Each structure stands twice: as structure tokens, then as C-alpha cells.
Amino acid sequence: MFFEGANGCIYRVVKLALLLPVATATVERCFSKLKLVKTDLRNRIGPEFLNNAMVCAVEKDFLSEVKDDDVMERFQAMKKRR
Template identity: 40%
Template sequence: MTEILILSASLNPRDGYRSFNIENICKLAEKFYTEDFLGDEKIHLQCELQHYGLDVPVPPDLKNLSTLGDLYHGLVTTGKADMYPLVDRLLRLVLTLPASTATSKRVFSAMKIVKTSLRNRMEDEFLRDYLIVYIEKEIAETISAEEIIDFFYLIKERRAHLK
């Protein structure tokens, strides 16, 4: 995790893009995003970054930025994101990393609570469904018991009447 943060810092626009480093950015794409950048795209990324390094710090809209989020917003508003599609893709991947990591941690934390030794014999499908309801509590609370019963009646006829 530390290495990905260090390599991602090479994209940081703070202090006039002082930390911009093509080698580190290419290493980031090659090491952590191998499925997102195919063989030729890695070579094109390096060329694109050379042009990007000369072009992006020049426009006034992109000069005094301090975060990757500001940089991405600036690239989109100035149209530079279309000029540098591989850099755009890499920036989006780096910006979404914290959210995807937090979501997976949240799921495993919920699974630790839900799947206790008493529930250890749960089948995978039931566990998955139960975890979805547990994790998305806010959504589940908006659905009433009557709506659930009506839904089950629509699926097929039941032997026991719940109403």
C-alpha cells in the first residue's frame, strides 16, 4: 500500500508538478494496474506522459492545483483528459482506489460479524444474500415486511399464508 501511494504521488500537481516523474508513473501502471494497461498501452503511456509533462503545467487553469481530484477536474474542464486518455484512465484508477479498498474492508468486517461459529454452516448463496442486507442496512430499512411478503407471493404460490 505504501508503494502505491509513493508512486501515485508522482501524479500530484502540488508545487507546480514538482513531484512529476514519468518513470514512477509508468511503474505504477505496470506493477499495480497490469490488467488495465495492455502491452502497447504501456509504451504509449510513456510517450503520452512526456507530452503531458510539457503541456499540462502551462494553462492557468491547471497551474496552482494541490490535489489529484483538482487535477482530474481541471483536465476534464480544459479538455486535456481527451488529449491524454491513458493518463486520464490512470488518474481515475488512482482516485477510485481508496473507495474500492474501503468497500472490500467493510465487506470483510461485516462477514466477520455475520459468520460466527454458530452460523459457520451457512451456504455461500445464503451468506451472500444475508451480507448484502447487513451491509446495505439503509436500503433494507426502507423496505417493509408487507412488500417482501407480496414479492414472495408474486414469485409462486406458497403453502403457508403469511397474510
């Protein structure tokens, strides 16, 4: 097979070299957003809320397409917890 032996090792190194900048850029972008979300004033928020806030911060483009009325209707349709 083509990818076995020395050729396979070279293929993996080249593949990793091409993938690494994209992967590190995504991680750096997420940490940058985390820095904005978790400020000194909000450093005591719980992990679940922080996770939800991070998803909103990272996926801002997708969430901008969601209509406010749809969100309000969904919350109004939810049952009360008490």
C-alpha cells in the first residue's frame, strides 16, 4: 500500500503540518472569546452558564439569524418549574 513505510510517515507529517495552523487558530479564537466572556466581574459564574455563554460568543454569526420573537415564544411555551 502507498501509505505504509516511509511514504506513510511523510504523508502523516505533511497532513499534520497542513492541519495544525487551522486547529490552533480555532483554539486561539475560542480562548480569546473566553477572555471576553469571563471578565473580572463575571469570574464566579458556573461551568454550565459559562459553556452556554461561550457557545453564544463563538457561534455569534449563526445566532444573529435567530429571531427574537421565536426565542420569546419558546420561553413562554415552557412549563413553570415550581
